[in-house]
Amino acid sequence: MKNLKLTFLILALNLFFSCTHEQNQNDSQMIEGDFSTYPVYEGKDLEMTYTKEATTFRIWAPTAKAAVLRLYDEGIGGKPIAEHKMKKDKKGTWLLKLDGDLKGKFYTFQVEVGDRWMDQNPGVYAKAVGVNGLRACVVNLAETNPQGWEADKRPPLANFNDIILYELQVRDLTISPTSGAKNKGKFLGLAETGTTNSAGYATGIDHIAELGITHVHLLPVFDYLRVDETKLDTPQYNWGYDPLNYNALEGSFATDPYNPAVRIKEFKELVMAFHNKGIRVVMDVVYNHTSQSFKSYFNQLVPDYYYRHDAEGEFSNSSGCGNETASEREMMRRYMIESLIYYATEYHIDGFRFDLMGIHDIQTMNMIRAEMDKIDPTIFLYGEGWAAGACPLPDSLRALKANTMQLNGIAAFSDDIRDAIKGHWSDEKERGYVSGKPGLEESVKFGIIASTPHKDIRFSMVNYSDTAWAKEPSQTINYVSCHDNHTLWDKLSVTNPEDSEADRIKMHKLANAIVLTSQGVPFLHAGVEILRTKQGVHNSFESPDSINQINWDWKTKYIDVFNYYKALIALRKAHPAFRMTSTEMLNTHLHFSHDESAGIVAYSINGNANGDKWKDILVVFNANRTATHVTLPPESTWTIVLNGEKYLETGIETITNGNLMAAPLSATILVDTQSVK
Ligand code: CA
Numbered sequence: 001m002k003n004l005k006l007t008f009l010i011l012a013l014n015l016f017f018s019c020t021h022e023q024n025q026n027d028s029q030m031i032e033g034d035f036s037t038y039p040v041y042e043g044k045d046l047e048m049t050y051t052k053e054a055t056t057f058r059i060w061a062p063t064a065k066a067a068v069l070r071l072y073d074e075g076i077g078g079k080p081i082a083e084h085k086m087k088k089d090k091k092g093t094w095l096l097k098l099d100g101d102l103k104g105k106f107y108t109f110q111v112e113v114g115d116r117w118m119d120q121n122p123g124v125y126a127k128a129v130g131v132n133g134l135r136a137c138v139v140n141l142a143e144t145n146p147q148g149w150e151a152d153k154r155p156p157l158a159n160f161n162d163i164i165l166y167e168l169q170v171r172d173l174t175i176s177p178t179s180g181a182k183n184k185g186k187f188l189g190l191a192e193t194g195t196t197n198s199a200g201y202a203t204g205i206d207h208i209a210e211l212g213i214t215h216v217h218l219l220p221v222f223d224y225l226r227v228d229e230t231k232l233d234t235p236q237y238n239w240g241y242d243p244l245n246y247n248a249l250e251g252s253f254a255t256d257p258y259n260p261a262v263r264i265k266e267f268k269e270l271v272m273a274f275h276n277k278g279i280r281v282v283m284d285v286v287y288n289h290t291s292q293s294f295k296s297y298f299n300q301l302v303p304d305y306y307y308r309h310d311a312e313g314e315f316s317n318s319s320g321c322g323n324e325t326a327s328e329r330e331m332m333r334r335y336m337i338e339s340l341i342y343y344a345t346e347y348h349i350d351g352f353r354f355d356l357m358g359i360h361d362i363q364t365m366n367m368i369r370a371e372m373d374k375i376d377p378t379i380f381l382y383g384e385g386w387a388a389g390a391c392p393l394p395d396s397l398r399a400l401k402a403n404t405m406q407l408n409g410i411a412a413f414s415d416d417i418r419d420a421i422k423g424h425w426s427d428e429k430e431r432g433y434v435s436g437k438p439g440l441e442e443s444v445k446f447g448i449i450a451s452t453p454h455k456d457i458r459f460s461m462v463n464y465s466d467t468a469w470a471k472e473p474s475q476t477i478n479y480v481s482c483h484d485n486h487t488l489w490d491k492l493s494v495t496n497p498e499d500s501e502a503d504r505i506k507m508h509k510l511a512n513a514i515v516l517t518s519q520g521v522p523f524l525h526a527g528v529e530i531l532r533t534k535q536g537v538h539n540s541f542e543s544p545d546s547i548n549q550i551n552w553d554w555k556t557k558y559i560d561v562f563n564y565y566k567a568l569i570a571l572r573k574a575h576p577a578f579r580m581t582s583t584e585m586l587n588t589h590l591h592f593s594h595d596e597s598a599g600i601v602a603y604s605i606n607g608n609a610n611g612d613k614w615k616d617i618l619v620v621f622n623a624n625r626t627a628t629h630v631t632l633p634p635e636s637t638w639t640i641v642l643n644g645e646k647y648l649e650t651g652i653e654t655i656t657n658g659n660l661m662a663a664p665l666s667a668t669i670l671v672d673t674q675s676v677k
Helices: 002-023 170-174 204-211 260-276 297-301 330-346 362-375 401-406 415-422 441-448 488-495 501-517 553-557 559-574 583-589
Strands: 047-050 054-060 066-072 082-085 093-099 106-113 165-168 215-218 222-224 243-249 280-285 351-354 380-383 411-413 476-478 521-525 590-592 600-605 617-622 628-631 638-642 653-655 659-662 666-672
Touching (some): 054 106, 066 093, 106 297, 165 204, 260 280, 330 362, 362 401, 401 411, 488 501, 501 559, 501 617, 553 559, 583 590, 600 628, 659 666
Parallel strands (some): 165 215, 165 521, 215 280, 280 351, 380 411, 476 521
Antiparallel strands (some): 054 093, 066 082, 222 243, 617 666, 628 659, 638 653, 638 666
């Protein structure tokens, strides 16, 4: 009984304190440095709300003693045309309402914390910014819509397993003179249709559509720091993993970086151009760190709040870029969610790829999934299930690859299959399955079943994972190359310099034949289908265009390779057996053969899997440099529909004696002959 009384007393006290907290909007219970005590502002009107009659500014700065808003005519330079004190308002916010039509005016905030005036900054929610992202701008978003925008729709998508990703950097696709585009390197350049190279082959967006891609994945297009937008006549390059203004777009992709509405409108043109081709658009988002630490806009408004720190109180650095954000903190979590909702609604973005997702906490990622589901459950979410350094938040709480089963409807990249196919990402001379390293068959199989629990996998033999990590096949992104590290073609040049170009092309085609026939979601690095090279530069994040650009003459030179990639995609799209939708379906229909020769990976998909018109399918990969014998199951005669050269739905060749001599360095797909008749 005593204990019960005590419980009531504590409950009553808690109630009393929470009531006083609610009533006390000046947040007197906040303990500076104890971030859990900082008030949470739940309103959606941070930081600028425009109407013709008045503009309202509200910043969240709970530790500030004073706050000032300055108005400017220009996005850079010049003196303020007005300076206004903001008033302390509810939940740690500061408020100012200015009458009149402020459209086109630029503004900054500045707060006093402790005995220090922090830097002027455009806030952290700015949706429109001037050149170099220094000042925010009052815009009327409704006026940034291009013609036809109201009718713009996401292209249909039945299933995440139907996705074929293509990762590109906006500038790379059109900056080369060979692209034939007018607006080279810009959002508008990539939106141009009808462009060709000198031989008349389609380039840019038409090329991507011709290949059969369903989703383009754009490297950072939000506003980043390290391209000087005032000097666009000087050659500059950066991938953009140095975020400055998360909710504003990068100015160097716009035809006019000084006019904040231009980049908004032109990016919408780009999204609409892809949608008109039936292609969805994914943004690479980098909420895990900011380009600057102490000087970042986050930190200039609420020092330390948005970041994790190490035991010494310094910025912790699991991003490898000098700091890491704290998604588990309420206002950072809300920030990410609101930013993503903004892109999904204002820009009709169809998916998000989270850079170093392993830095974010699992709870936040699941909340993001739930919020995206409210907008459209076909919005695709995936990320890198790792970090780039030690993190103060325990592994068990983070969206690491090993924790993917705790993530709802969110996928992770498979470094298992990536490095199994081509060799280790950083040990550059190490070979992989296609280039001659033995013993990787089980790791390749693990990729084929999209890292799900499967009866035939001997997990102890898999390179990086000792157990399945994906609950469902759509939680795995299978790939062999991306913007990081060597291109696939360069990697093969490093690992296999003594091999002929013809053999390296075979290895290259085999590598992505594995990816494009595997279960899960396949991912291609732009240009891989025309043997993209970066001249041996493995980290080209700030290399010049001459290294990063796609040279469209490669398409003429390697048109056979292009046609093979196109055929693999056509095969995948025509046959749902390669896009099974559940782990259960995979265990029922997909079976591995374990008694093949070294260098052979073989499996069957039986029983018209996932509604496929093909009843029985055999897939055989031969990584040997010699033709290798494979005994075919005796129940049927078999027809080859794909070999190392081509894909023919009606069959290339029929085998009646049950013996396949798999060609060197090639993929072969056979179908029971009845199914192709
Ligand atoms: Ca920028």
